[in-house]
Amino acid sequence: MQIGMMGLGRMGANMVRRLMRDGHECVVYDINPASVAALVTDGALGAASMEEFVGKLAKPRCVWLMLPAAITGRIIDQVAALMEPADIVIDGGNSYYHDAVDQAAKLAGKGIHLVDVGTSGGVWGLERGYCLMIGGPDVAVQHLDSIFATLAPGADAGSNPPKDAGTAPFGYLHCGPSGAGHFVKMVHNGIEYGVMAAYAEGMNILKSANAGKRQRTADAETSPLENPQYYQFDIDLPQVAEVWRHGSVIGSWLLDLTAGALKGDPGLANYGGRVSDSGEGRWTLKAAIDTGVPAPVLSSALFDRFSSQGESEFADKLLSAMRYAFGGHVEKPKAGK
Ligand SMILES: O=C(O)[C@H](O)[C@@H](O)[C@H](O)[C@H](O)COP(=O)(O)O
Numbered sequence: 001m002q003i004g005m006m007g008l009g010r011m012g013a014n015m016v017r018r019l020m021r022d023g024h025e026c027v028v029y030d031i032n033p034a035s036v037a038a039l040v041t042d043g044a045l046g047a048a049s050m051e052e053f054v055g056k057l058a059k060p061r062c063v064w065l066m067l068p069a070a071i072t073g074r075i076i077d078q079v080a081a082l083m084e085p086a087d088i089v090i091d092g093g094n095s096y097y098h099d100a101v102d103q104a105a106k107l108a109g110k111g112i113h114l115v116d117v118g119t120s121g122g123v124w125g126l127e128r129g130y131c132l133m134i135g136g137p138d139v140a141v142q143h144l145d146s147i148f149a150t151l152a153p154g155a156d157a158g159s160n161p162p163k164d165a166g167t168a169p170f171g172y173l174h175c176g177p178s179g180a181g182h183f184v185k186m187v188h189n190g191i192e193y194g195v196m197a198a199y200a201e202g203m204n205i206l207k208s209a210n211a212g213k214r215q216r217t218a219d220a221e222t223s224p225l226e227n228p229q230y231y232q233f234d235i236d237l238p239q240v241a242e243v244w245r246h247g248s249v250i251g252s253w254l255l256d257l258t259a260g261a262l263k264g265d266p267g268l269a270n271y272g273g274r275v276s277d278s279g280e281g282r283w284t285l286k287a288a289i290d291t292g293v294p295a296p297v298l299s300s301a302l303f304d305r306f307s308s309q310g311e312s313e314f315a316d317k318l319l320s321a322m323r324y325a326f327g328g329h330v331e332k333p334k335a336g337k
Pocket residue numbers: 094119120121122189192276277278279280281
């Protein structure tokens with residue numbers, strides 16, 4: 001089948017490669033001509049402008065966008081202006097699901113379908129496949145089935161899912177009308193924050209398992225370690241992460257990646273610890289608040305990211321200022337300073 005891909009960054013370019021490998025014809029466009037040229041070398045049909053890109057597509061045109069959420073809405077408007085009824089726009093980025101609901105209604109007025117596809121798999125997707133969470137009208141989603149089947153990982157080796165199991169065992173799922181795909185991917189990323197935080201916190205506790213041996217900290221006078229004999233373990237974190245990958249209850253792909261990171265750089269010297277967030281965690285909490293659903297783990301993980309970004313600095317200083325004001329307690333240096 002033919003598909004047009006706009007946005008040829010790490011995700012878009014690899015998705016094109018995976019599609020072409022399975023025999024699909026890809027028309028590609030990006031504002032960076034070098035990204036287009038690289039895929040033309042691999043066999044894609046390139047375009048130098050959005051008009052040329054849309055003009056090269058067979059009807060009904062299928063345009064898949066892999067763009068940052070901040071510009072996706074504007075680009076959808078531009079590309080839809082060049083399209084006709086029955087054409088399909090697919091948004092595979094991490095867009096806010098509200099935008100997909102609103103955009104779909106706008107495009108439906110012109111007879112154009114919007115399919116929103118939460119796409120998980122990151123830089124590993126080319127080889128492993130992408131987990132796809134899909135929202136949109138049945139007719140458009142069915143039309144794109146062979147594209148989804150190629151991009152998705154496929155059934156696990158050796159498994160033979162029964163026909164009535166649907167597409168989920170193959171790694172893609174039509175979750176509902178437009179917006180449902182991004183909604184499911186939003187919650188997926190909220191969970192991602194929580195799971196990542198759980199591994200990070202647990203590993204940090206293990207790292208302190210030798211606290212009884214270490215030099216006393218600045219707070220030792222006021223909060224001494226009560227039982228230093230219980231904190232005498234020099235735990236090999238890379239090895240623990242590795243052993244947990246084999247038969248443990250908390251094994252996961254995120255743990256595989258954690259083990260890989262620790263193995264290559266046990267002290268994590270290559271990282272400063274500022275953890276960005278692109279919106280999905282915030283939107284997950286908005287949905288939880290709107291619907292009155294408790295999400296203490298996910299919110300704690302999100303707020304922890306804000307702290308890592310330096311956003312707790314003023315509050316922490318204020319705490320110290322209050323403590324000094326009422327008790328004359330002088331602030332001590334931070335750990336490691
Ligand atoms: O499932 C995935 O493949 C990831 O979730 C992917 O979509 C991306 O790496 C995140 O969007 C990063 O999100 P943050 O910037 O919010 O951490």
